[in-house]
Amino acid sequence: MTHHIKIPKGWEMPEHDLTPESIFMNRREVLQAMGWVGALSASLLYGCAPGSSEVTNAHPETNLTPLEKKLYPATRVTRYKLDRRVTEEAVAASYNNYYEFSEVKEDVDHHAQKLKTRPWQVEVTGLVEQPKTYDLDDLLKKFHLEERFYRHRCVEAWAMAVPWTGFPLKALLDDVKPLSKARYVRLVSFHEPFTAQGQIAFWQPWPYSEALTVKEAMNELTLLTTGVYGHPLPKQHGAPVRLIAPWKYGFKSIKAIQRIELIDTKPQTFWNTLQPHEYGFTANVNPDIPHPRWPQTKEKMIGTGEIRLTQLYNGYGDFVADLYS
Numbered sequence: 001m002t003h004h005i006k007i008p009k010g011w012e013m014p015e016h017d018l019t020p021e022s023i024f025m026n027r028r029e030v031l032q033a034m035g036w037v038g039a040l041s042a043s044l045l046y047g048c049a050p051g052s053s054e055v056t057n058a059h060p061e062t063n064l065t066p067l068e069k070k071l072y073p074a075t076r077v078t079r080y081k082l083d084r085r086v087t088e089e090a091v092a093a094s095y096n097n098y099y100e101f102s103e104v105k106e107d108v109d110h111h112a113q114k115l116k117t118r119p120w121q122v123e124v125t126g127l128v129e130q131p132k133t134y135d136l137d138d139l140l141k142k143f144h145l146e147e148r149f150y151r152h153r154c155v156e157a158w159a160m161a162v163p164w165t166g167f168p169l170k171a172l173l174d175d176v177k178p179l180s181k182a183r184y185v186r187l188v189s190f191h192e193p194f195t196a197q198g199q200i201a202f203w204q205p206w207p208y209s210e211a212l213t214v215k216e217a218m219n220e221l222t223l224l225t226t227g228v229y230g231h232p233l234p235k236q237h238g239a240p241v242r243l244i245a246p247w248k249y250g251f252k253s254i255k256a257i258q259r260i261e262l263i264d265t266k267p268q269t270f271w272n273t274l275q276p277h278e279y280g281f282t283a284n285v286n287p288d289i290p291h292p293r294w295p296q297t298k299e300k301m302i303g304t305g306e307i308r309l310t311q312l313y314n315g316y317g318d319f320v321a322d323l324y325s
C-alpha cells in the first residue's frame with residue numbers, strides 16, 4: 001500500500017493520495033480485485049492485443065484538417081483580462097487532470113493519446129425544441145470561434161492562465177432552443193474502458209459527467225472549447241471539445257464531451273457523487289469556503305510556482321456575481 005502512505009507536501013498533493021481506498025485503489029489492487037478478467041483487460045490495455053499499439057489521430061493540435069487550418073488561430077477577444085502571465089504551453093500540456101487516463105498528472109498526456117477524437121459527435125438532447133447531433137466539423141462551421149485568455153483554478157490549489165479557443169455554450173443552446181422547464185444542463189464524457197484505463201474502476205460513476213444550471217450555462221463566460229494556444233485541443237486538454245467555466249473549480253470544466261442534456265432536476269455528477277463534502281455541485285471558486293484537503297485562500301501557478309491570493313469567483317465576479325445574489 002505504499003501508494004497511499006506517501007506523505008504529500010503542500011501544493012504537490014495529488015487528488016488521489018488522500019482519497020479513501022474504497023474509492024481509489026492503485027492499479028495492482030484493481031487487477032487483484034478483478035482476478036484474471038482484470039489481467040486480461042490489462043493486457044489489452046497495455047498493448048498485447050492486436051491493434052492496440054495503434055494510436056489514432058495522434059496530436060490533433062499539429063495534424064490539422066483543412067477546416068481547422070482556416071479557423072485557427074481564432075480572433076482574440078480582449079474583454080476577459082488576465083492579471084498574470086500566460087502559463088507556458090508545454091507546462092499546461094504536461095500537467096493535466098484526466099482521471100479516465102491516469103491519476104498521475106504528468107502521465108496524462110501520454111495515455112490520453114489513445115482516445116480516438118475523429119470522427120466525433122456531440123448529441124444535444126432532452127428538454128429542447130430541436131434535439132440535434134452535431135459532428136465536430138458542424139460545430140466548427142456553425143459557431144464563431146474566438147480566443148479568450150482565462151484563469152483556471154483547480155480545487156487542488158494549483159492554477160494556470162491559458163488562451164482557450166471556442167464559442168459560448170449559449171450559442172449552441174440557442175440553436176436547440178431549451179424548453180422553459182429545463183433547469184440544468186448536464187454534460188457527459190465518453191465511456192471506453194478499453195481505451196481509458198482509469199475507467200476499469202467500475203465502482204466509479206463513469207462516464208465523467210458535470211452540470212450547470214441553465215443560467216450558468218447561458219452566461220457569457222461559459223465556453224465550449226475546441227482549442228488552446230491557437231490550435232485544436234491536444235487530447236490531454238480534452239479534445240475534441242470540452243467545457244470551460246472559469247469562475248468554478250476546474251473539475252466542472254469537463255473534457256471530451258459527447259452528450260449535452262437539458263433536464264429539469266439536479267443531476268448526479270462524477271466528483272460530487274464520489275465525495276460530496278469535497279466537491280460541491282456549484283463549486284464556485286471561493287477563498288472563504290475551506291476545503292478539507294487544500295487551503296483555498298491561495299493558489300500556486302504551475303510552471304512558475306508563483307503564489308497568488310485566490311479571488312472570489314476566480315476574479316470573474318463582474319460577470320457572474322448576479323447569478324448568485
Ligand SMILES: Nc1nc2c(c(=O)[nH]1)N[C@H]1C(S)=C(S)[C@@H](COP(=O)(O)O)O[C@H]1N2
Pocket residue numbers: 092095096097098099100153154155189208236237238249250251252253254255256
Ligand atoms: N472528462 C474529464 N474532464 C475533466 C477531468 C477529468 O478527470 N475527466 N478533470 C477536471 C479537472 S479536476 C481539472 S483541474 C481540469 C484540468 O484541465 P487541464 O488538464 O486541461 O488543465 O479538467 C477537468 N475536466
Ligand SMILES: [Mo]
Pocket residue numbers: 097153154155156249250251
Ligand atoms: Mo481540478
